[in-house]
Amino acid sequence: MLESLTLPLADDFHLHVRQGAMLRDVVPLIRQGGVGRCLVMPNTVPPITSVEQALAYRDEIQSVDPDLDVLTTLYLCPELTRDVIMRAGDAGITGVKLYPRGVTTHSDLGVADVGAYDEVFAAMSEAGLVLEIHGEVQSDADRDICVMNAEPLFLPVVERLHRHFPALRIVLEHVTTAEAVAFVERAGERIAATITVHHLDLIVDDWAGQNHNFCKPVAKYPHDRAALRAAVSSGSPKFFLGSDSAPHPRDAKECAVGCAGVFTSPLMLPYLADCFERIGCLEKLAAFVSENGRRFYDVLESRDCVTLERRPCDVPKAYGSVVPYRAGETLAWSMV
Amino acid sequence: MLESLTLPLADDFHLHVRQGAMLRDVVPLIRQGGVGRCLVMPNTVPPITSVEQALAYRDEIQSVDPDLDVLTTLYLCPELTRDVIMRAGDAGITGVKLYPRGVTTHSDLGVADVGAYDEVFAAMSEAGLVLEIHGEVQSDADRDICVMNAEPLFLPVVERLHRHFPALRIVLEHVTTAEAVAFVERAGERIAATITVHHLDLIVDDWAGQNHNFCKPVAKYPHDRAALRAAVSSGSPKFFLGSDSAPHPRDAKECAVGCAGVFTSPLMLPYLADCFERIGCLEKLAAFVSENGRRFYDVLESRDCVTLERRPCDVPKAYGSVVPYRAGETLAWSMV
Numbered sequence: 001m002l003e004s005l006t007l008p009l010a011d012d013f014h015l016h017v018r019q020g021a022m023l024r025d026v027v028p029l030i031r032q033g034g035v036g037r038c039l040v041m042p043n044t045v046p047p048i049t050s051v052e053q054a055l056a057y058r059d060e061i062q063s064v065d066p067d068l069d070v071l072t073t074l075y076l077c078p079e080l081t082r083d084v085i086m087r088a089g090d091a092g093i094t095g096v097k098l099y100p101r102g103v104t105t106h107s108d109l110g111v112a113d114v115g116a117y118d119e120v121f122a123a124m125s126e127a128g129l130v131l132e133i134h135g136e137v138q139s140d141a142d143r144d145i146c147v148m149n150a151e152p153l154f155l156p157v158v159e160r161l162h163r164h165f166p167a168l169r170i171v172l173e174h175v176t177t178a179e180a181v182a183f184v185e186r187a188g189e190r191i192a193a194t195i196t197v198h199h200l201d202l203i204v205d206d207w208a209g210q211n212h213n214f215c216k217p218v219a220k221y222p223h224d225r226a227a228l229r230a231a232v233s234s235g236s237p238k239f240f241l242g243s244d245s246a247p248h249p250r251d252a253k254e255c256a257v258g259c260a261g262v263f264t265s266p267l268m269l270p271y272l273a274d275c276f277e278r279i280g281c282l283e284k285l286a287a288f289v290s291e292n293g294r295r296f297y298d299v300l301e302s303r304d305c306v307t308l309e310r311r312p313c314d315v316p317k318a319y320g321s322v323v324p325y326r327a328g329e330t331l332a333w334s335m336v
Numbered sequence: 337m338l339e340s341l342t343l344p345l346a347d348d349f350h351l352h353v354r355q356g357a358m359l360r361d362v363v364p365l366i367r368q369g370g371v372g373r374c375l376v377m378p379n380t381v382p383p384i385t386s387v388e389q390a391l392a393y394r395d396e397i398q399s400v401d402p403d404l405d406v407l408t409t410l411y412l413c414p415e416l417t418r419d420v421i422m423r424a425g426d427a428g429i430t431g432v433k434l435y436p437r438g439v440t441t442h443s444d445l446g447v448a449d450v451g452a453y454d455e456v457f458a459a460m461s462e463a464g465l466v467l468e469i470h471g472e473v474q475s476d477a478d479r480d481i482c483v484m485n486a487e488p489l490f491l492p493v494v495e496r497l498h499r500h501f502p503a504l505r506i507v508l509e510h511v512t513t514a515e516a517v518a519f520v521e522r523a524g525e526r527i528a529a530t531i532t533v534h535h536l537d538l539i540v541d542d543w544a545g546q547n548h549n550f551c552k553p554v555a556k557y558p559h560d561r562a563a564l565r566a567a568v569s570s571g572s573p574k575f576f577l578g579s580d581s582a583p584h585p586r587d588a589k590e591c592a593v594g595c596a597g598v599f600t601s602p603l604m605l606p607y608l609a610d611c612f613e614r615i616g617c618l619e620k621l622a623a624f625v626s627e628n629g630r631r632f633y634d635v636l637e638s639r640d641c642v643t644l645e646r647r648p649c650d651v652p653k654a655y656g657s658v659v660p661y662r663a664g665e666t667l668a669w670s671m672v
Contacts, residue, residue, distance in 0.1 A: 146557055146558055209550045210592070210594075211545070211593075212592055255547075256548055
């Protein structure tokens with residue numbers, strides 16, 4: 001039985017750190033969780049739609065933790081012209097995030113018609129920016145669309161983008177369904193997917209009435225979770241960590257209408273080690289957190305390492321105002 | 337446009353009034369909602385498993401509202417012998433409720449093996465007791481069973497009971513899926529179903545993060561809701577009101593792990609009139625609430641009437657500690 005595990009510092013290719021006081025509270029926890037590099041999401045208020053905003057956001061985060069390697073992405077919107085994309089590429093911005101309108105937190109300014117952005121996608125291919133996609137269609141009762149089937153119904157949009165822009169790297173974020181996993185597996189090498197910790201653990205039953213497990217996309221059927229587990233167990237380089245860790249104050253979760261989001265950042269590697277061991281693929285953890293993603297994104301290897309040891313790790317009841325994932329439970333692995 | 341609507345006082349064939357202080361708080365609200373007769377559920381703590389308990393529970397409820405017609409049902413468990421069933425019939429007890437183990441509030445003492453109760457079902461047929469069923473199998477990830485598909489998977493159990501005990505009247509409670517509606521429609525005349533107000537309104541999206549809409553069974557897909565609406569619109573005598581109205585204090589809903597249950601009792605007929613009108617079947621409301629159920633249960637016609645008028649009805653933010661369904665919204669119909 002493995003007693004300790006040394007890995008390169010992890011990359012989290014999908015992270016929410018919010019703004020202001022919340023940002024200052026949660027940024028110091030990222031490296032505590034074993035993550036040294038993160039791609040921060042642009043669905044702030046207002047969203048990050050310019051090169052200047054993205055760089056300022058990166059600087060704000062790094063003023064809290066100068067040792068954190070922060071990658072940025074722009075919120076896809078009409079402001080993103082070809083010129084902005086080219087400047088973004090020059091400025092070292094990593095990607096552009098596509099939020100379909102109305103599907104998740106702060107997506108009210110999201111995209112109603114993906115086809116309207118073909119010029120942007122062409123410029124991104126040229127500039128080497130990665131397209132990150134929240135892959136869900138909006139619920140529509142008349143078409144029998146709801147949060148349970150919204151992800152598979154979005155896949156044709158990704159397929160079209162992939163066909164029209166074969167050079168464009170696309171990450172289907174936080175996949176939750178067997179259909180999305182199968183799509184990514186059979187697509188070309190410029191399509192990859194992130195997987196969260198919590199979607200490897202949860203099914204619909206686990207967020208029914210359990211507010212701290214409620215996120216978007218919602219966790220689905222057991223067979224969907226099994227497909228996600230099989231994807232990480234396979235060691236396929238197309239799947240890597242994008243935690244979607246999203247802090248909300250307790251009051252915004254334990255209330256009549258709770259915010260969507262699961263907070264995993266402070267114990268990212270302990271959660272993952274605990275989960276991968278239960279699934280039976282602990283030997284695939286290092287590639288999932290520190291190899292597959294950086295190869296796809298074409299960023300440098302981590303210089304530093306982190307060690308986990310088999311020692312009970314009690315998940316705190318809260319970090320300040322934020323209740324973490326699996327609060328009060330005990331994980332099998334701790335950070336050294 | 338109809339301006340007022342006079343109906344016989346309604347029957348609610350599935351109602352939770354709980355115990356103690358909560359019972360005293362919610363019982364007076366039942367007739368305010370236009371319901372004159374109700375079948376109260378036996379999943380109290382401890383559950384109602386004897387004739388004496390059932391009669392005492394009825395008396396306790398009627399001590400709060402002597403004008404309420406209270407029907408009782410026993411919790412199916414090993415204490416229910418043939419002798420108990422015969423005495424229950426003589427004592428005027430209406431039915432027996434089958435809770436599969438572990439599927440809902442206070443079902444931990446529920447039935448693990450339905451087949452073990454064939455003697456009870458035979459006695460019930462003889463005594464004329466109705467079997468009410470919470471029709472869900474327990475979630476089991478290994479068999480891909482979760483709250484979204486647990487109801488259709490239970491239908492074979494009901495089918496077997498119906499075949500083995502053709503004289504037994506069976507009510508499939510709070511149906512939520514197109515499969516359950518189709519099953520009830522094609523089954524013999526001794527199979528009927530109750531439908532709640534909230535399942536006519538809600539889909540999975542509506543309880544995702546929205547704690548006051550979370551109930552068991554959970555609301556499902558748009559096509560399932562459409563099937564429920566079609567069932568009530570059809571005017572089929574096999575479908576009638578069983579609200580499953582279930583009061584929980586606000587603290588037990590707006591918290592980390594919320595209780596399942598939607599509280600509709602105080603405005604039952606206004607909710608239903610509002611809903612039936614939106615669906616376009618207001619003319620079917622009277623039979624749904626005061627004819628189909630009493631015919632199936634073979635109980636007397638209501639002596640009293642109630643009138644609704646088209647006048648905005650503001651749903652209170654709370655009744656004491658309990659937040660009602662659609663709190664703060666405005667319904668199109670009011671009780672006179």
